[in-house]
Amino acid sequence: MKILIIGGHGTIGKKVVSRFRDTDEVVVAGRTKGDFLVDIANGSSIETLFQKSGAFDAIICIAGEAKWANFNELDEEDYYIGIRSKLMGQVNLVRIGQNYLNSLGSITLCTGVLADDPVIKTASAAMVNGGVHSFVQAVALEMENDIRINVVSSGMVADAYEKYKDYFPGHNPIPMEKVVNGYVRSVKGKGNGEVIRIYD
Amino acid sequence: MKILIIGGHGTIGKKVVSRFRDTDEVVVAGRTKGDFLVDIANGSSIETLFQKSGAFDAIICIAGEAKWANFNELDEEDYYIGIRSKLMGQVNLVRIGQNYLNSLGSITLCTGVLADDPVIKTASAAMVNGGVHSFVQAVALEMENDIRINVVSSGMVADAYEKYKDYFPGHNPIPMEKVVNGYVRSVKGKGNGEVIRIYD
Numbered sequence: 001m002k003i004l005i006i007g008g009h010g011t012i013g014k015k016v017v018s019r020f021r022d023t024d025e026v027v028v029a030g031r032t033k034g035d036f037l038v039d040i041a042n043g044s045s046i047e048t049l050f051q052k053s054g055a056f057d058a059i060i061c062i063a064g065e066a067k068w069a070n071f072n073e074l075d076e077e078d079y080y081i082g083i084r085s086k087l088m089g090q091v092n093l094v095r096i097g098q099n100y101l102n103s104l105g106s107i108t109l110c111t112g113v114l115a116d117d118p119v120i121k122t123a124s125a126a127m128v129n130g131g132v133h134s135f136v137q138a139v140a141l142e143m144e145n146d147i148r149i150n151v152v153s154s155g156m157v158a159d160a161y162e163k164y165k166d167y168f169p170g171h172n173p174i175p176m177e178k179v180v181n182g183y184v185r186s187v188k189g190k191g192n193g194e195v196i197r198i199y200d
Numbered sequence: 201m202k203i204l205i206i207g208g209h210g211t212i213g214k215k216v217v218s219r220f221r222d223t224d225e226v227v228v229a230g231r232t233k234g235d236f237l238v239d240i241a242n243g244s245s246i247e248t249l250f251q252k253s254g255a256f257d258a259i260i261c262i263a264g265e266a267k268w269a270n271f272n273e274l275d276e277e278d279y280y281i282g283i284r285s286k287l288m289g290q291v292n293l294v295r296i297g298q299n300y301l302n303s304l305g306s307i308t309l310c311t312g313v314l315a316d317d318p319v320i321k322t323a324s325a326a327m328v329n330g331g332v333h334s335f336v337q338a339v340a341l342e343m344e345n346d347i348r349i350n351v352v353s354s355g356m357v358a359d360a361y362e363k364y365k366d367y368f369p370g371h372n373p374i375p376m377e378k379v380v381n382g383y384v385r386s387v388k389g390k391g392n393g394e395v396i397r398i399y400d
Binding site for chain 2: 076087088091095114115119126127130135137138139143144
C-alpha cells in the first residue's frame with residue numbers, strides 16, 4: 001500500500017511511520033518537515049499537497065491542534081483555533097483527500113481520550129475531538145468507492161506521559177505499540193465508521 | 201425558580217415551556233419571538249439578552265441549527281453554519297450565561313441522537329452535536345458557584361416524527377413527555393456534566 005501519514009514527525013506519528021515502513025510505502029507530510037509540507041488548518045494547503053503527491057491507498061492524519069486553557073480564560077476566538085485545525089482540518093482532509101484515494105482505500109483520523117473523559121483546561125480540546133468522533137460515524141455512511149474511514153482515539157500515550165501526566169491525574173500511560181496498533185487496525189482491517197478507542 | 205428557555209417556541213421548546221410554567225417562573229427567548237429576542241449564533245446578541253433580562257436560576261437552550269446535506273454537497277462554509285450556531289452558539293451561551301446565573305443554578309443544552317447514531321446527510325449536524333457532548337463533559341469540571349451543566353440528547357421526537365421520519369429509517373419516535381422529562385431532570389436534579397440520552 002502507498003500510505004500518506006500527515007504529522008509523521010510527531011510523538012505518535014513517528015512510531016506509526018516506523019511501523020508501516022516495515023510493510024508499505026510511506027509518504028510523510030508535516031507542517032514544518034516531511035516529503036510534503038501541509039497545514040491542515042488551510043484547505044488550499046491540503047489541496048496543494050494532493051495535487052503534488054498524487055493518489056494513495058490510505059491517508060492517516062495524526063495532526064491538528066486546539067488551545068488548552070482554563071474555561072474562563074478561553075475567549076470565543078480561542079475555540080476557533082481547534083475548530084479550524086483539529087476539527088475542520090480533519091473534515092477538509094476527508095473532503096479533499098477522498099478524491100485522491102484509490103478504490104478500497106481508507107482514511108484514519110486522530111483524536112484522544114478527552115472526547116470521552118476530559119480533564120480541566122480542555123473545554124475547547126474535548127469539544128473538537130468529540131466533534132470528530134461524530135463526524136466520522138456520520139460520514140462513513142456516505143463514503144464512495146468503497147473508501148473506509150475511522151478515527152483512533154487514544155489515552156495519554158507513553159511517549160508524552162512525563163510531559164503531560166500532571167494534566168491527566170490517574171490516567172494510565174498507553175504503550176506506544178498499542179496506539180500504533182490502532183492505526184494498523186484502521187488501515188489494514190475492514191472496520192468503517194469506527195471510533196477505535198485505545199484507553200486503559 | 202426563574203428559568204430562561206431559549207427556543208421556547210420550537211417543537212420541543214413549547215412543550216418544555218408548558219411543563220415548567222406549572223411550577224416555575226418561565227421567561228422565553230427566541231430568534232423571532234418571545235419575551236426577549238436572541239440569536240445564539242451572535243455572541244453580542246446573547247450578551248444583550250442577559251443585560252436586559254437579569255439573572256436566572258436555570259438557563260435552557262433548545263435552539264441552534266446546522267446544515268443538512270449529502271456529504272459531497274457540503275462545502276467548508278456549510279459546516280460553519282452549525283459551528284457558529286449549534287456548537288459555538290451554545291458554548292457562548294455557557295461562557296456568557298454563567299455570569300447571569302444565581303448560585304446553584306444550571307445550564308441545559310440541547311443536541312440529538314445524531315451525535316451517537318447518525319443518519320445520512322448529517323456529517324455537519326452530527327459533528328456539532330458530538331462537539332457539544334464533549335464540551336459539556338469538559339466544562340462541567342470547571343463551572344464555578346455550584347453551577348451545573350448538562351445536555352439533553354433525544355431521538356426523533358414524536359411531534360416532529362411525521363416530518364422527518366424518512367430521514368431516520370427505523371428510529372422510534374420519542375414521546376414528548378419523555379423528552380421534556382430530560383430537561384426537568386437536568387434542571388431539578390443534581391446531575392452535572394451529564395449527556396442525558398433520551399433514546400429508544
